[in-house]
Amino acid sequence: MKIALCSIGSRGDIQPFLVLGEYLAQRGHTVKVASAKLYQTLASKYEVDYIYFEGDYESLLDDEAMKKAIGRNPFTIGKKLKEKVYPILENSLETFFEVTAWADVVIYHPKTMIDSIAFEQQRKLLKAYVVPAFTPTKAFKNPILTFLPLPNFLYKLTYKFANAMMGTVKTPINNFKKKYNLAKSPPLLDTPIIYGISPSFLNRPDDYPHNHYFTGFWSKRDSSQKLSQDVLDFMSDSKKVLIMTFGSMPYKSDIDINRFVEAILEKYDLKILLVKAWGLKGVSINTHTNIKAIDTAPFDLLFPLANFVLHHGGAGTTATALRAGIPQMICPVLHPVGDQYFWGKQLKKIGVGAKPIPLNKLSIPKLLKGIEQLQQEELAIKAQQLSQQIQTEDGLKTASEIIEKHFQNKSC
DSSP states (O other), rough: EEEEEEESSHHHHHHHHHHHHHHHEEEEEEEEEEEEEHHHHHHHHHSSEEEEEEEOOOHHHHHHHHHHHTTTTTHHHHHHSSHHHHHHHHHHHHHHHHHHHHOOEEEEGGGHHHHOOOOOGGGGEEEEEEEEOOOOOOOOSSGGTTTTTGGGGGGGHHHHHHHHHHTTTHHHHHHHHHHHTTTOSSOOOOEEEEOOOTTSSSSOOOOOOOTTEEEEOOOOOOOOOOOOHHHHHHTTTTEEEEEEEOOSOOOOOSSOHHHHHHHHHHSSEEEEEEOOOTTTTTTTOOOOTTTTSSSSSOHHGGGGOOOOOOEEOOHHHHHHHHTTOOEEEEESSSOSSSSOOOOOOHHTTTTOOOOOOOOOGOOHHHHHHHHHTTHHHHHHHHHHHHHHHTTTTHHHHHHHHHHHHHHSSSSO
16 A cells, blocks of 8 residues: 655654654555655665655754754744744645645654644544654653643643644644645544554553554664774773763753763763764864764664663653663753653653753763662663563554554554
């Protein structure tokens, strides 16, 4: 069958769709993945037909106004930057509308706004996400709003935030619908949802609808990728290794990253591998025998060689570290709004991570306390046990079977 996968946002929003799309193609389906031109190079590493729209998210992240806005009230962000966001959204809607009409089944990130433009084709729609932010539950607050101090009985109300967020971009949506004479529809349709989340890590809530699933993580091991010999040599030393990375998130702290690194090495007999990626690009790292800085590396190969990891808390990075079976400390860059703090709290709750501390609130004493927690033997044991559970799951196969059933029955 013809399957379209549509996503929009950061690399962490796009990559799971590429992984899932390639797996579906390997099962014999005709697959198209649609997202921004920015990710064309990334998409070339996957065996999918990639359809792109013009959208330079990287320049938005480099914009000083955007940097100041990240982590603040999202409604304010929408108002201040609509002149930059709306053109990208309008381009994306054209692409998503075209590929939705082509497909038998459409798997899409809710941020694509496909709910608003495909009401007449609802029967072939399935939402997909790696953050459980769209299904109301009494089990936990909306992960995007974990910081809110609310009693349990109000947890379900926090999911109205998703509808409210859709309202911040109603102008380009309404213009598009008017252009194509599309019917009125709610911002979020009642469709099946597949979450690329391990139920071993986060229990699927009992009050979820029957057709909202936790499939297990969506992961791909790329046999063509390898670690450089100098990295392998650094990691093979007898000292324990801490990996530090903030992925594509901009490093935002009043404390220079070198001061954090030096403080760790002064107190603990460790080695530190810094993966600079986008978040620390252009940052000069002080040289030291027990420090190595690299631009990038495949985390699925790198993490199993380390003992602990400190990172920003992206869902993909968290999942990779869980599979590797190493304790984690999350220092969210997106805070208070964002799912990064939610994952940090969950790691702490189940005993495989240190207490999460937002990067902009991280001090040297708090950091050292967190590194001390990471070195507790109990965390390492539990992390290994959880890794073994996760290894028994096949998230891609489970998700694919749900998708195929949806096509056959037009309902899950």
